[in-house]
Amino acid sequence: xxxxxxxxxxxxxxxxxxxxxxxxxxxxxxxxxxxxxxxxxxxxxxxxxxxxxxxxxxxxxxxxxxxxxxxxxxxxxxxxxxxxxxxxxxxxxxxxxxxxxxxxxxxxxxxxxxxxxxxxxxxxxxxxxxxxxxxxxxxxxxxxxxxxxxxxxxxxxxxxxxxxxxxxxxxxxxxxxxxxxxxxxxxxxxxxxxxxxxxxxxxxxxxxxxxxxxxxxxxxxxxxxxxxxxxxxxxxxxxxxxxxxxxxxxxxxxxxxxxxxxxxxxxxxxxxxxxxxxxxxxxxxxxxxxxxxxxxxxxxxxxxxxxxxxxxxxxxxxxxxxxxxxxxxxxxxxxxxxxxxxxxxxxxxxxxxxxxxxxxxxxxxxxxx
Amino acid sequence: xxxxxxxxxxxxxxxxxxxxxxxxxxxxxxxxxxxxxxxxxxxxxxxxxxxxxxxxxxxxxxxxxxxxxxxxxxxxxxxxxxxxxxxxxxxxxxxxxxx
Amino acid sequence: xxxxxxxxxxxxxxxxxxxxxxxxxxxxxxxxxxxxxxxxxxxxxxxxxxxxxxxxxxxxxxxxxxxxxxxxxxxxxxxxxxxxxxxxxxxxxxxxxxxxxxxxxxxxxxxxxxxxxxxxxxxxxxxxxxxxxxxxxxxxxxxxxxxxxxxxxxxxxxxxxxxxxxxxxxxxxxxxxxxxxxxxxxxxxxxxxxxxxxxxxxxxxxxxxxxxxxxxxxxxxxxxxxxxxxxxxxxxxxxxxxxxxxxxxxxxxxxxxxxxxxxxxxxxxxxxxxxxxxxxxxxxxxxxxxxxxxxxxxxxxxxxxxxxxxxxxxxxxxxxxxxxxxxxxxxxxxxxxxxxxxxxxxxxxxxxxxxxxxxxxxxxxxxxxxxxxxxxxxxxxxxxxxxxxxxxxxxxxxxxxxxxxxxxxxxxxxxxxxxxxxxxxxxxxxxxxxxxxxxxxxxxxxxxxxxxxxxxxxx
Ligand SMILES: Cc1cc2nc3c(=O)[nH]c(=O)nc-3n(C[C@H](O)[C@H](O)[C@H](O)COP(=O)(O)OP(=O)(O)OC[C@H]3O[C@@H](n4cnc5c(N)ncnc54)[C@H](O)[C@@H]3O)c2cc1C
Ligand code: FES
Numbered sequence: 001x002x003x004x005x006x007x008x009x010x011x012x013x014x015x016x017x018x019x020x021x022x023x024x025x026x027x028x029x030x031x032x033x034x035x036x037x038x039x040x041x042x043x044x045x046x047x048x049x050x051x052x053x054x055x056x057x058x059x060x061x062x063x064x065x066x067x068x069x070x071x072x073x074x075x076x077x078x079x080x081x082x083x084x085x086x087x088x089x090x091x092x093x094x095x096x097x098x099x100x101x102x103x104x105x106x107x108x109x110x111x112x113x114x115x116x117x118x119x120x121x122x123x124x125x126x127x128x129x130x131x132x133x134x135x136x137x138x139x140x141x142x143x144x145x146x147x148x149x150x151x152x153x154x155x156x157x158x159x160x161x162x163x164x165x166x167x168x169x170x171x172x173x174x175x176x177x178x179x180x181x182x183x184x185x186x187x188x189x190x191x192x193x194x195x196x197x198x199x200x201x202x203x204x205x206x207x208x209x210x211x212x213x214x215x216x217x218x219x220x221x222x223x224x225x226x227x228x229x230x231x232x233x234x235x236x237x238x239x240x241x242x243x244x245x246x247x248x249x250x251x252x253x254x255x256x257x258x259x260x261x262x263x264x265x266x267x268x269x270x271x272x273x274x275x276x277x278x279x280x281x282x283x284x285x286x287x288x289x290x291x292x293x294x295x296x297x298x299x300x301x302x303x304x305x306x307x308x309x310x311x312x313x314x315x316x317x318x319x320x321x322x323x324x325x326x327x328x329x330x331x332x333x334x335x336x337x338x339x340x341x342x343x344x345x346x347x348x349x350x351x352x353x354x355x356x357x358x359x360x361x362x363x364x365x366x367x368x369x
Numbered sequence: 370x371x372x373x374x375x376x377x378x379x380x381x382x383x384x385x386x387x388x389x390x391x392x393x394x395x396x397x398x399x400x401x402x403x404x405x406x407x408x409x410x411x412x413x414x415x416x417x418x419x420x421x422x423x424x425x426x427x428x429x430x431x432x433x434x435x436x437x438x439x440x441x442x443x444x445x446x447x448x449x450x451x452x453x454x455x456x457x458x459x460x461x462x463x464x465x466x467x468x
Numbered sequence: 469x470x471x472x473x474x475x476x477x478x479x480x481x482x483x484x485x486x487x488x489x490x491x492x493x494x495x496x497x498x499x500x501x502x503x504x505x506x507x508x509x510x511x512x513x514x515x516x517x518x519x520x521x522x523x524x525x526x527x528x529x530x531x532x533x534x535x536x537x538x539x540x541x542x543x544x545x546x547x548x549x550x551x552x553x554x555x556x557x558x559x560x561x562x563x564x565x566x567x568x569x570x571x572x573x574x575x576x577x578x579x580x581x582x583x584x585x586x587x588x589x590x591x592x593x594x595x596x597x598x599x600x601x602x603x604x605x606x607x608x609x610x611x612x613x614x615x616x617x618x619x620x621x622x623x624x625x626x627x628x629x630x631x632x633x634x635x636x637x638x639x640x641x642x643x644x645x646x647x648x649x650x651x652x653x654x655x656x657x658x659x660x661x662x663x664x665x666x667x668x669x670x671x672x673x674x675x676x677x678x679x680x681x682x683x684x685x686x687x688x689x690x691x692x693x694x695x696x697x698x699x700x701x702x703x704x705x706x707x708x709x710x711x712x713x714x715x716x717x718x719x720x721x722x723x724x725x726x727x728x729x730x731x732x733x734x735x736x737x738x739x740x741x742x743x744x745x746x747x748x749x750x751x752x753x754x755x756x757x758x759x760x761x762x763x764x765x766x767x768x769x770x771x772x773x774x775x776x777x778x779x780x781x782x783x784x785x786x787x788x789x790x791x792x793x794x795x796x797x798x799x800x801x802x803x804x805x806x807x808x809x810x811x812x813x814x815x816x817x818x819x820x821x822x823x824x825x826x827x828x829x830x831x832x833x834x835x836x837x838x839x840x841x842x843x844x845x846x847x848x849x850x851x852x853x854x855x856x857x858x859x860x861x862x863x864x865x866x867x868x869x870x871x872x873x874x875x876x877x878x879x880x881x882x883x884x885x886x887x888x889x890x891x892x893x894x895x896x897x898x899x900x901x902x903x904x905x906x907x908x909x910x911x912x913x914x915x916x917x918x919x920x921x922x923x924x925x926x927x
Contacts, residue, residue: 032859035859035861035863035864035901042863042867084868158867158868159868161867162854162857162867162868165857165858166857169857177858177859177861177864178859234914236914237443237464237874237875237911238416238463238464239463239464239465239466240462240463240464240465240466242466255870256416256463260914272906272907273556274554274556274560274562274571274907274917274920277907277908277917278917278918278920278921279921281914281915281917281918282918282921284914284918285914285915285918290466291466291914291915292913292914292915292918293441293442293466293913293914293915294466294913294914295443295875295911295912295913295914296908296911296912296913296914296917297873297874297875297877297911298873298877298906298907298908299906299907299908300906370597370615370616370617370718370719371607371613371614371615371616372613372614372616373611373612373613373614374520374521374612374613374614374638374639375519375520375521375611375612395611396611396612397515397611398512398515398516398610398611398612399607399610399611399613400610400611403607403610403611403613406607406613407613412596415845417844417845418845420594420699421596421699421700422594422596422842423596423597423599423700424599424603425594425598425599425600425603425842426584426585426599426600426602426603427599427600427602427603427604427606427607428508428584428585428602428603428606429501430584430729430876430879430880431587431842431876431879431880432843432874432875432876433842435875441567443875443911447606448501448502448503448549448551449549450503450610
């Protein structure tokens, strides 16, 4: 055997799980793909976000909350074993509303979610209060107010990924780049994983290969339904601090750059379009007109890994126990939960008990109904 | 550090521009980046370390000439010819966005 | 607005292409971020014709007058002070002039955006008053600016020699010349015979060299050049014959050759070829200058360094290629022959193999504390350490260090990152890719982009 467990995929989901395994004392081998692969881990927006998540899926909302609450400890532990620092802050987050209609709809959503769970940390703030919270900016005339959630925060997703990758090595496990996995073969005991860099054996395998996950699990009768959704993002030059609160679609990083995003598109190519940049820039400058003077430095696109109902999938193959899959959107927010909750549950065989709501079996049920 | 060969005693400069509020002679055809090289400490300050920088390439590829020109921040000075009365200000650290 | 051909760059290549295409009746627009036509070599030529600087700039410079005049008379629409910040298939070009964004379309695009000086990091290269020789020459051409005080030049290639001569002609002085060129190898000399046909050029080079030697100190065979100073350049130090040398300096001008501007062709996902001898990437072109993408052409130095005469000819060739492809000219091959374009190009490029072999890019090991990315202040050491934790992939290093994420968008650090990745992973440099170039091609404001929503012809 080459390791106790092989993780296929070195993105933010695969590395967070691998880090979780390694912290439990397992020897882990992470196999990552080619340079040109789709990498949501390098394209994402960096919110550690609670409000509005899982509006119709209480289990997802709870897991999100748990993860957001675990983040500070997760970060501390992670920074304890690597050199890399990760910018992170949790001042609470905003969802701007640009009309009475948007404001009312958001208020209704908060109330609905509030009915599902007793959390008193999300409320509507009107324009006056918003102005008091952010004295350094003048809001556009359409800004009516915002929804404000104390549980929200943001982090630098690139530093997070680099730290997780380094931590895996620091904990004595291994990460191989340019090792695209072509197939996984169940053996009498354990699995053989065939990658471009060689073949590897382990008693357990976790496929966390983002949108490529179904390609590897489907041949083994292990169905992980996913859809891709393109998102385009913009980032500006570094600016003096103006946005103390991250917002859905608009945040200022610790470096000072302002990120604006992200579109939701059905497209499958990696392109970016001026039309989308225009839409994003327009919305940002309607919220804060002064941003129209900021210079755009980069525009890029990434692909969201989307289960059909939006909730994460953490599953074990029924036919081949020991074969797992993990696929979700919001891998940055969920990173802490992946390391501290999902990884231990996979090892201890408690996945179906502790995280039953996230099994892939839920889609069969829906089909029957 | 730089001086125009067109500068002669008794001959007035082609125009005056304001660099950080100070009247500064300038010559037709030169750019904002060229003026920055003649005025002490008129360069930008890096938004990372705060160190002083001056124009490096003069051909639009290094972005060391960023300055606030007539109120517009992060302007590439080497692409902008001077105009009489132009206001040039140094960009110090991360740029401020006005309210 | 819509055109047959959009040409980006009003240097020798762009101007000569525009003149040809107009003569064939094409609707042409020429866009350039500079305020006047001429490109790098003929910068400010129209204004300088009457200036005392003009004679000092030399014969080659004077030759640009006719080309610029022909361009002005050609009837091509010309947009100076305009940046092309995005090109989308089709072709849709997005431009900004004086802070106003707009959109045009064209059936074919010719990139004639030229070259940039090769960025070569060394200790102290970010200090104020350290700049490139090209920058100093541009200052000379655009306002008659001469450096004052103790001027040092460090580098190799024809440009430092030419600039030094121009400076001396205008009464300037050079305190010293640090020649980084290695002594000509046999391989370089072996390429000379072809070049003898261009004896004039060679003689010119020797004349430059003699002038420079006369003016100041000429230093060869040194290593580890450092620019040092508190807030700005104060002195230079270097190692020679086992000893550290130190001189006071007010201005240091550096130059290690030029490389094509490839951000546009990379962003448009054209195929590129690694030029091992000169250490640069250039788009792969067919005999008309067409890239791997249909109706997207490149002419001049942007397609590989050849100097202004070769650029002029390649502009004409591309013009004919485009005209043929768009059905504007029925017989581009005949026109090509009639104008002796291939012979003219061969002559213009005769000295090139010799120069390329004579001035290979420096490949000295960068010390860990040298800044590689000027914008984000990322050191070679930080890049090496990220490279050790990643595949030999510039995107991974960029993500881990922010190297290449600043306003220059990797124009200064791209090749350095590539070389450091190759070093760490033990690969030939050509096997490591360049940064993935993302739009916009130039940092425009959010306001400019947002304004396109209501602009005429918005996409
Ligand atoms: C500093 C320097 C000095 C040189 N000296 C000599 C010399 O003495 N002798 C010699 O033979 N060769 C010299 N060369 C090379 C010579 O300049 C080139 O061979 C020649 O200019 C190439 O012509 P071109 O038309 O390809 O490009 P260029 O003359 O460079 O013209 C390209 C134009 O495109 C514009 N541009 C680029 N991107 C954009 C964009 N996105 N939007 C709008 N406009 C854009 C630029 O502003 C520029 O005006 C020198 C090169 C440099 C860099
Ligand atoms: S001086 Fe380099 S971009 Fe202006």
